[in-house]
Amino acid sequence: AQKVTQAQTEISVVEKEDVTLDCVYETRDTTYYLFWYKQPPSGELVFLIRRNSFDEQNEISGRYSWNFQKSTSSFNFTITASQVVDSAVYFCALSEAGNYGGATNKLIFGTGTLLAVQP
């Protein structure tokens, strides 16, 4: 069965600190996709990144970076020099292989990590 675990329920940091959000997943599929979404208080899910199972390259986008390690089934997310606007709930999610082809392609979400960045 597919499962996503975000062990950190809440994290509080002071502005400009670096913070890492952990994500561990379980799947029997050899082809799958991993995602991170941000959900601010307004409730909208904001897509941050997608990574397929064959691409273990780490990615950096501005202050955001992601570390994907298949050996440990982890897909961790780091925010460098955090800002108050980063305060939100962050969800890690897993889906089956890309093309629908009868698969549901549904997203399996972790329980989310609430990040509070204090000024």
Place this chain on the structure above:
Amino acid sequence: DAMVIQNPRYQVTQFGKPVTLSCSQTLNHNVMYWYQQKSSQAPKLLFHYYDKDFNNEADTPDNFQSRRPNTSFCFLDIRSPGLGDAAMYLCATFLDGSSYNEQFFGPGTRLTVL
């Protein structure tokens, strides 16, 4: 520029009074999903449409129904809302065969049941 639109953004209904939530998309995606997200929980898939084919999740209560009259629109009907149905309802779309494999989410409808 809005791609997935949900109306209304906030809905208040009374216990037991049927309510319909609306989702429309300008992306021409063939798959549409409805997720329920209760307070402090992760989104949970209720059902999805692949074109006109309806696919219900095994644990979705019968109280929840859906309609998709055309590619652009999808509705979520709650026949007799209970207090436990108060939640954020998220609509998402997906294009089968796309290379980016990303679901596009709407802003959500926050449902309050009095």
